[in-house]
Amino acid sequence: MIKLLILVSLISFKAHAKLQVITTTTNLASLAKYIAGDHVEVKSLCLGVQDPHFLEAKPSYIFKLSKADLLISVGAGLEVGWLPLIIQGSRNPKIREGQMRHLVASDFVELLEARPVDISRSQGDVHPEGNPHFMLAPSQSIKVGKAIMDRLVLIDVKNQSTYENNFLTFKNQILEKAKLWKHIKDKKIKVVSYHKTLSYFYEEFGIQNVDVLEPKPGIPPSASHIIGLIHRMKKENVKKIIVENYFDETVAKRIQREIPGIIIEIVPVAVEGSKSVDDLFDLYNYLIKKIGA
Amino acid sequence: MKPIIFVILLLSHFSVQAQTSMFKNKGNQFNPAIGLNAMMLMQDSQVDSEGDGFSLQGVELQFNSDVDAYFRAQIVVGIHPEEHEDEHEEEGEEEHGPGYEVHPEEAYVETTSIDGVTFKAGKFLSQFGKYNAVHLHAQPFIYKGVVQEYMFGHEGFGSVGVSASFFIPSNWFSEITIEALQPQNEELFEESHHATAYVAKLKNLWDLSHSLTLEWGISGLDYKRKAYNDNKEESTSLVGSDLTFKWRPTKDGKSSSAIWSTEYIKKKRDGTVESDNGGITSFIRYQFKPRWFGQIQHEYLGINKSKDEESSHASTVLMGFVPSEFSAIRLQYDIVKSNEDEDEKRVSLQFNVSIGAHPAHTY
Incomplete structure (x- = not known):
């Protein structure tokens, strides 16, 4: 019994060389990698070939989230079928929705196709909050990138200049590309x-x-x-x-x-x-x- | 005394994070999420015709919400047909169709703000094994299998108590759950207020690839009540192990998937009831189109059983059509061969619907 309790007490001791950032999608992971650079290890739960609407709440995702220092999700109902269960199972209170270490990207963009009233499931898999696929517009990725930068600075202020410089580089590259497009x-x-x-x-x-x-x-x-x-x-x-x-x-x-x-x-x-x-x-x-x- | 000191030490070690939400509030989020499952059934049995014809198999009403910055609550209210009491008929009472009973299947509170461990208190389904904690609407087949029914009864093993669950430090998902529960289940215990049942479960899951997972669990239940006054000494012990492979290709994962799940449970009771029996259940589910799947199951009850115990073989096939994640139509055929009763053959058609905020199912 005593050994068991000592074992339990040890599980809250987590020593990671780098900040662990988990994103729900590879688009968010790619953006987070641009902003975070080498200071952070970024992993996505959903693979690029998978539909993020229909991921299953695998315990291996729970395991990954239990070690996360920051969770970045899309929001707008995209992950509602699986993410709450994974967060709940992770026993990592830092990353619950509403906490500083859970960044919901949809909070930082203006969503298209929002239908807050007069909807029911007879209309299919509707997202009353709005369309969650905003990362496919380069201009929206700048807004989300800024939110990621701000959040990383809050968590890891000693690398503030790196995060700010990386974000500026990303933003400028997008703006340059936008001229070509x-x-x-x-x-x-x-x-x-x-x-x-x-x-x-x-x-x-x-x-x-x-x-x-x-x-x-x-x-x-x-x-x-x-x-x-x-x-x-x-x-x-x-x-x-x-x-x-x-x-x-x-x-x-x-x-x-x-x-x-x-x-x-x-x-x-x-x-x-x-x-x-x-x-x-x-x-x-x-x-x-x-x-x- | 020592365990209490260590629990206090443990709690003081955890960083309790109960900070106020710093981001935008979404209006009606304070209301509990409410979901409802209804299972309508048409059944035709060769032997036990009591449930034949159209019936409402059950309704499960779920509420869940954060209580505050520290706790989350879940309540599941079940509405099921009443089991017929033979003595009513003997007393000549007139029957007015099937009645329904309403009871709390689960009503518990669990911690959300403690790092690394979840404590739970209230009435909940025990995590023993793979399928005991699964509500009827989410069971792999229309009915609980003969092994589950023998081990835990029709409603499964749910009782009032406390639990703690946490991860074992490892490179894979490895979770331990420990429960202390009131012994309230006639298939398991002689009810008593003088003893507690203890359950422990270890659950492991490995990603063999992005498409394939292997889950392995072992469970144990221990209950002992000393003799007092005219009451005999009572004891119950259960051991179980479950092994599940799940395959879902990363590409086209909406069109095909497969599950192979096997569970073994052994139960031994001493005291007022003397019994010793074991059972194994194994099923395969294969999804062959986005909305269609087939399942096959075989169960054997009677492994290492004592002389007078029940022994049975049950075979089941099921075809399911799932128009959306909120509705399912399932056709099932069972054959049960038992050493105690006449062979049973049963065909069942179930319409299972979910409305409201239905939380995700565990993997």
Whole structure:
């Protein structure tokens, strides 16, 4: 009994050489790595090829969170199906929601498609707080990057200048890239997407998302919905279908048979979601190349 | 005395973090999250026809919320059909259809602000084994299996008490749970206010790859009550071990997945009731389309049993259709062969729905 209690008392003693930052998605992990540099070890729970809506509350995630010095989540209901259970199981009170060491990125951006009233589950997997996929817009990643920098400074003030310099470098690189990407807006591109994952990206680059393949968020496409969609795509002269790579492209291919010449682009929407996408800049470049070309 | 001193020492070592939320408040967050599960059933049995036809198998109403900066509370209220009392019929009472009983399945408070350990107090389902703490709506099959029913009874082993759970320092997920519970379960104890049942569980989980996990748990229950006045000495001991593989590919993980789970439990009672029996349950679940899965299970009760104990084999197949994470339709066929009763064959169709704020299920 005595030995057991001594053992329990030891588990609160945690000695890490570096700050341990856990993010829920690889996009947040990539951003955190830019800001934190070498002072911090950053790991993502969700892999780039996984849909973060549907992660399972694996005990191995609980184990990772039990050692975390900072948790960065997306928020806006994206992780509601699994993250609360993992936080609860981690027995790490520092990272509970509302605590300083749990940064909810959606608190720092203005969310699109917010529907705080008149919603029910009959409308599918709706997010009343708003669309949680804001990291796909470069300008939004600057806002989140600033929030991460501020939070790291609060936790680890001795490296304040490193975090501030890293953030400035990241921000300037995005702003430089934005000049190169500016011309996309003039193209007046029209697309149809599987899910509303790219709403922020589309808004940033003036791309019109005419419709989505899902009749409602999280609900697989039905035959009647697809018939209506084909009619609309022809009428609007849509040339591309964008399928996020964790969704099934079968329906897009069916539409392609009905509208010859239409292009299907299967795109990653997260860092490490594809072999050539190792960080946020790779991801933005990839999306610009495939959707904005 | 020594354990008390060490508990005080332990608590003083933890950094209690109960700071006020420093970020924006989201309006109605003070209300408890309320979720409701309802299970509707159609059943046809060859032998025991008491539950045949359409019925409401149960309703589970869940409330959970932070109590304050230190505690979280969970209450689960179950509404289930009353079990028929034979003496009512003998007394000639007229029946007016099935009645329902309402009872708290769980009502507990647990700590949220202590680093490294969770203390829990109240009424809760014991963590013994892999499936005892799983509510009926989340059980892998429509009914609890014959081994679970034999070991813990229809409602499982839930009682009032306290527990502590914590991680063992290691490179993988390794968690110990220790419970001290009031002995309130007729399948396990002669009810007493003069003794306590103790449960210990070790749960380990390894990520064999990003797609595959291995979970292994061992559990033990010990209960002893000394003889007093005219009451005999009572004792119950249970040991259990469970092994579960779960596979879900990282890509296309919404379309296919698989689980293979096996649990062994051995129970020995001495005193007013003398029994010694063990059982094993093993099932495979395979998801072959985004909304479809099939399951197969075999159970054997009677491992190392004493002479007069029950022995049975139960085989089950199930096909499930899950339109969304909030509804499921499951068709199940069971065959139970027992040394005590006639062979039972039963077909069941269940519609299981979840409304409101339904918390995530444990892995």
